[in-house]
Amino acid sequence: MYSKIAGTGRCLPKKVLSNADLEKIVDTTDEWIKSRTGIERRHVVSDGETTGTLSEHAARQAMEAAAVGPADIDLIVIGTTTPDQVFPNMGCLLQARLDIHGCPAFSIEAACTGFIYALSIADQFVRDGKAKCALVVGAETLTNIIDWSDRATCVLFGDGAGAVVLQASDEPGIMSTHLHADGRYKDLLYFPSGVGQGLDSIREGQNAVRMKGNEVFKVAVNTLGAIVEETLSANKMTRADLDWLIPHQANIRIIKATARKLGMSMDQVILTVKDHGNTSTASVPMALDVAVRDGQIKRGDVLLLEAFGGGFTWGSALVRY
Ligand code: COA
DSSP states (O other): OEEEEEEEEEEOOSEEEEHHHHHTTSSOOHHHHHHHHOOOEEEEOOTTOOHHHHHHHHHHHHHHHHTOOGGGOOEEEEEOSSOSSSSSOHHHHHHHHTTOOSSOEEEEOOGGGHHHHHHHHHHHHHHTTSOSEEEEEEEEOGGGGSOTTOHHHHTTBOOEEEEEEEEEESSOSEEEEEEEEOGGGTTTEEOOOSGGGOTHHHHTTOOOOEEOHHHHHHHHHHHHHHHHHHHHHHTTOOGGGOOEEEEOOSOHHHHHHHHHHHTOOGGGBOOOHHHHOBOGGGHHHHHHHHHHHTTSSOTTOEEEEEEEETTTEEEEEEEEO
C-alpha cells in the first residue's frame, strides 16, 4: 500500500506588502531585497486572518480537488510553528473548522520543514493501513512574530497555507521521505519566547524571530545538497529521472545552488519566492499547488520536494504526482 496526492490547495492572506512598502518601514531597498533573496512581495495576515483561517481555506480547496468530503478524512496532520493557540493543537482546531469528527488530528512543529515532516508521518499512516484519506497541511503566520524594525529578518517572511489530500493507492505516490534534524544548530534561527520563559515574555512583544542569516545560508546549502543525493540513491534514481524540484522558497540564491548541484535547469524548478516570500512550512505545499493548478506539473511527473528550517530541521519527499 502506498499514498498518493489526490488534491492540492492553498490560501494566501488578502494584504500584500511589496518591497516598496518595506522601504517605508525599515532602512532597506527593493534592489537589496531582490538581489539578496529574490523576493518582491509577500502576503501578510490582517483583519482576523490566522493560521486557522488560512489552513481551513487551503484544506477545503485540496478536498474539493480530491473530490472528498469531511466524512472521508481519517487523519489530519498539520505542520505549523505559529498555531492559533498553545492547545488544543492546531490539528484539532482545523478539524473543528472543517466539521470533521473522531479521526486523529495533530500538529507537527519543525519550523520550515513542518510540511515535509507532516507528509512523511501521514504517508506512514497510509502505508500501515491506519489511514485511507489524510489531510496534510503546512500553514504559517510568521509575520505575527517578526520584529518589524529588524531589516535583516522582516523583509524575508510572508504568511500562507498549503494543503494536500493523500489517498491510499496500489502504486506510489509518495516514493520515499527523508527527515533529519540537528539541535546543535538551534541558535541559528529561533524564536526565544515560550511557556518555559513565562507567557509574559510573549505578551511583552519584546521577542521576535532571530536569525544568523549567513550561517543559515551555509548550513541550508550543505544539508539540501546531501539530502538530494540521499533521496535519489534511496530510490536508485539519477538526477535525469526528476521532472520538477519543489524547494522551500526561502531565498532564490539557496534554490539556485541546490538546482546547480542537481544539474537541473531553473526551468524545472517551481518558484514562488518572488511573490510569496518565505512562508516557512507553507511554502512547499503552496508552490506545489501553484504548479499543479497552472498546469506545469502533470500526473505521472516525478517531483522532489525539499525544505530546511530552524532546529535545524531538513527533509525531502520524492513523489510521483
Ligand atoms: N536591507 C538593506 N541592507 C540590509 C538588510 C536589508 N533588508 N538586511 C541586512 N542588511 C545589511 C546588513 O546590515 C549588512 O550591512 P553591513 O555590511 O554594513 O554590516 C549587509 O546588509 C550584509 O549583511 P549580510 O547578513 O552579510 O547579508 P547577506 O548577503 O548574508 O544576506 C540574507 C542576508 C538574510 C538575505 C542571507 O544571509 C540569507 O538569505 N540567509 C538565509 C536566510 C534564510 O533562508 N532564512 C530562513 C531559513 S528557513
